[in-house]
Amino acid sequence: xxxxxxxxxxxxxxxLTLLEIVLGIDNIVxxxxxxxxxxxxQQATARQYxxxxxxxxxxxxxxxxxxxxxxxxxxITLIGKSxxxxxxxxxxxxxxxxxxxxxxxxEKLEGNNGQEDKGNRVxxxxxxxxxxxxxxVFSLDSxxxxxxxxxxxxxxxxxxxxxxxxxxxFVNSVSxxxxxxxxxxxxxxxxxxxxGFVLTLEGFHVAVQKGYIYTAMAFSLxxxxxxxxxxxxxxxxxxxxxxPYH
Numbered sequence: 285x286x287x288x289x290x291x292x293x294x295x296x297x298x299x300l301t302l303l304e305i306v307l308g309i310d311n312i313v314x315x316x317x318x319x320x321x322x323x324x325x326q327q328a329t330a331r332q333y334x335x336x337x338x339x340x341x342x343x344x345x346x347x348x349x350x351x352x353x354x355x356x357x358x359x360i361t362l363i364g365k366s367x368x369x370x371x372x373x374x375x376x377x378x379x380x381x382x383x384x385x386x387x388x389x390x391e392k393l394e395g396n397n398g399q400e401d402k403g404n405r406v407x408x409x410x411x412x413x414x415x416x417x418x419x420x421v422f423s424l425d426s427x428x429x430x431x432x433x434x435x436x437x438x439x440x441x442x443x444x445x446x447x448x449x450x451x452x453x454f455v456n457s458v459s460x461x462x463x464x465x466x467x468x469x470x471x472x473x474x475x476x477x478x479x480g481f482v483l484t485l486e487g488f489h490v491a492v493q494k495g496y497i498y499t500a501m502a503f504s505l506x507x508x509x510x511x512x513x514x515x516x517x518x519x520x521x522x523x524x525x526x527x528p529y530h
Contacts (some may be wrong), residue, residue: 297439297446304447310479311338311422312451313472314381315415316459317388321406330408331455334415339448341416341423346440365488375487377421381480384414385473392470392525421483466525471508475501 315334319327355373358366367375427440462469478501482492 293436293439296436297443300439300443301446304443305450308338308422308447308451310475311335311419312455312458313462314418314422314476315455316462317469317472317476318411318414319459320463322408322411326408327459328456330411330415331459332452333412334419335448335452335455337412337416338419338423339444341419342427342444342448343441345423345427346437346444367487371487371489373421373487374483377418378480378483378485378487381418381421381476381483385476385480389470389473392466392473465512468508468512469525471504475504 312335315331315338319330319334322330355369358368359372360367462472478497482494482497485492
């Protein structure tokens with residue numbers, strides 16, 4: 285922990301913590317949308333457990349940096365391209381995100397409302413399993429970023445823990461805000477489709493400048509927040525999205 289006595293160490297910690305929070309926003313959105321399918325009394329617990337799983341997966345990956353490095357070794361070759369373990373995880377995660385978000389948009393807009401049967405019943409454990417699977421993808425991207433920025437493992441661990449504590453403090457507020465504004469939920473699901481597409485491209489070794497992606501997402505979010513503010517005074521009725529899991 286010698287970095288505690290150096291300004292460079294504290295600057296690295298602050299920079300990495302902020303970056304981890306930015307990378308974790310999409311994770312919060314995904315957790316919030318999945319947890320919203322559960323009964324009201326279980327949603328806050330599911331969100332907290334989801335972020336807890338994200339913290340555990342990130343710390344486990346950080347402790348296995350050597351294993352992470354081995355994920356870059358080619359495992360299989362398909363259609364003339366070699367794919368490593370990291371590539372496969374990104375591909376599967378990206379495809380899952382695109383499929384899941386697209387299905388959620390359909391259910392919210394054109395699905396049945398207030399129906400529950402064996403085909404769409406949601407359980408607490410089932411939601412946690414879905415969260416855990418996506419946490420692995422988000423965690424891998426986050427940890428690889430940390431490894432590329434900082435050499436000290438203790439700085440990485442500290443930054444991840446601080447960022448997760450901050451997200452735990454605000455996850456319920458973010459979730460309530462998303463639930464209160466249907467258009468924002470559709471926008472959030474669209475963000476997940478874009479993130480899934482980026483992950484899929486990275487799995488195919490196509491470099492994507494994350495700055496452009498986050499800038500586009502931030503711009504869209506600011507425009508929608510302005511729309512929400514302007515519509516609040518003149519709204520006569522509120523759009524209700526379908527929720528087949530009531």
